[in-house]
Amino acid sequence: MSERQTILAIDDTPENLQLLKGILMPQYSVLAAISGDAALKIVDKTRPDLILLDIMMSGMDGYEVCRILKSRRDTADIPVIFISAMSGVKDERHGFEIGAVDYITKPVNADLVRARVRTHLALADQQRSFKIMVEERTLELEQTQGAAIKMLAEAGHYNDTDTGDHIWRMASYSSALASAMKWPVERAAMLELAAAMHDTGKIGIPDSILKAPRTLSEDEWIIMKTHSEIGYHILRKSDSPIFQLAATIAHHHHEKWDGSGYPDGLAGKAIPECARIVAIADVFDALTMARAYKNVWDTDQAISMLREDAAKHFDPNMVERFISIMPKILTIKKRWDSREAKRS
Numbered sequence: 001m002s003e004r005q006t007i008l009a010i011d012d013t014p015e016n017l018q019l020l021k022g023i024l025m026p027q028y029s030v031l032a033a034i035s036g037d038a039a040l041k042i043v044d045k046t047r048p049d050l051i052l053l054d055i056m057m058s059g060m061d062g063y064e065v066c067r068i069l070k071s072r073r074d075t076a077d078i079p080v081i082f083i084s085a086m087s088g089v090k091d092e093r094h095g096f097e098i099g100a101v102d103y104i105t106k107p108v109n110a111d112l113v114r115a116r117v118r119t120h121l122a123l124a125d126q127q128r129s130f131k132i133m134v135e136e137r138t139l140e141l142e143q144t145q146g147a148a149i150k151m152l153a154e155a156g157h158y159n160d161t162d163t164g165d166h167i168w169r170m171a172s173y174s175s176a177l178a179s180a181m182k183w184p185v186e187r188a189a190m191l192e193l194a195a196a197m198h199d200t201g202k203i204g205i206p207d208s209i210l211k212a213p214r215t216l217s218e219d220e221w222i223i224m225k226t227h228s229e230i231g232y233h234i235l236r237k238s239d240s241p242i243f244q245l246a247a248t249i250a251h252h253h254h255e256k257w258d259g260s261g262y263p264d265g266l267a268g269k270a271i272p273e274c275a276r277i278v279a280i281a282d283v284f285d286a287l288t289m290a291r292a293y294k295n296v297w298d299t300d301q302a303i304s305m306l307r308e309d310a311a312k313h314f315d316p317n318m319v320e321r322f323i324s325i326m327p328k329i330l331t332i333k334k335r336w337d338s339r340e341a342k343r344s
């Protein structure tokens with residue numbers, strides 16, 4: 001490191017501070033604090049690379065200063081070395097317990113102080129680069145996963161008559177309904193990504209059926225319905241929680257509350273909650289989105305249809321929740337409509 005590193009020395013005896021300065025300068029830039037309070041004021045403005053801390057001080061003692069430093073996010077990573085005349089295993093142990101990295105006894109030996117400081121600065125440096133590396137890898141993984149989700153979600157609709165907007169809009173509705181069903185924030189956010197993949201299995205359905213501009217024959221319907229199991233088999237290949245959730249959704253998003261849905265004919269609460277949520281969001285969006293071959297339903301018509309189908313197709317309790325958050329749903333819808341309008 002080319003820049004001079006900064007050491008903060010904290011001791012209530014000015015002579016000791018002078019001594020430490022003499023030992024560490026000019027190799028390091030040394031800041032001195034005569035009390036715990038003064039030290040905390042300094043770390044508010046500058047972040048030292050290492051702290052040498054006297055234990056026995058009038059006012060706030062070294063242990064207390066250390067505890068405060070370790071509890072603050074911006075200072076928790078700064079290595080603290082205790083310097084004190086107090087010697088004994090018990091004091092040392094207490095210092096380590098509250099987060100110190102080392103312990104030097106007075107009277108201090110100049111070479112030893114320099115050696116310990118050098119070692120702990122190097123260790124802290126190493127830890128910092130390791131942390132940065134882990135953060136970079138995590139970000140990279142998240143971006144890769146996000147891209148994979150987008151690709152799978154879009155792939156399912158590639159040959160479909162639906163626009164790509166449908167999957168993302170219904171995904172937003174799904175997460176809004178999940179929040180209304182008291183799902184924790186992170187899980188509702190995860191559902192948003194997973195829901196977008198609900199029709200991934202359509203990738204396995206022939207164009208002639210997906211794009212048929214007419215009512216499907218009975219045989220064609222049988223093939224069409226396999227998209228839920230195809231999607232399930234594709235998505236369950238991953239162990240990650242998000243794809244597991246997506247696999248369950250793909251599998252069961254066409255089940256109906258009264259047991260008349262597919263593929264398993266599950267009824268009531270035997271249908272996974274995530275799939276019950278997505279079923280409502282999916283149908284509501286299908287009804288209210290503009291498509292070339294059908295008339296758009298207005299919101300009131302769509303709401304009465306959901307109510308009519310509650311307890312037949314949908315979880316009745318969830319339908320009421322969905323209707324109760326309609327202002328939020330319509331805000332999401334408006335956002336997407338204006339995006340669509342800009343494009344056309």
Ligand SMILES: [Fe+2]
Binds near residue numbers: 198227253
């Ligand atoms: Fe579907």
Ligand SMILES: [Fe+2]
Binds near residue numbers: 166170198199282
């Ligand atoms: Fe859909």
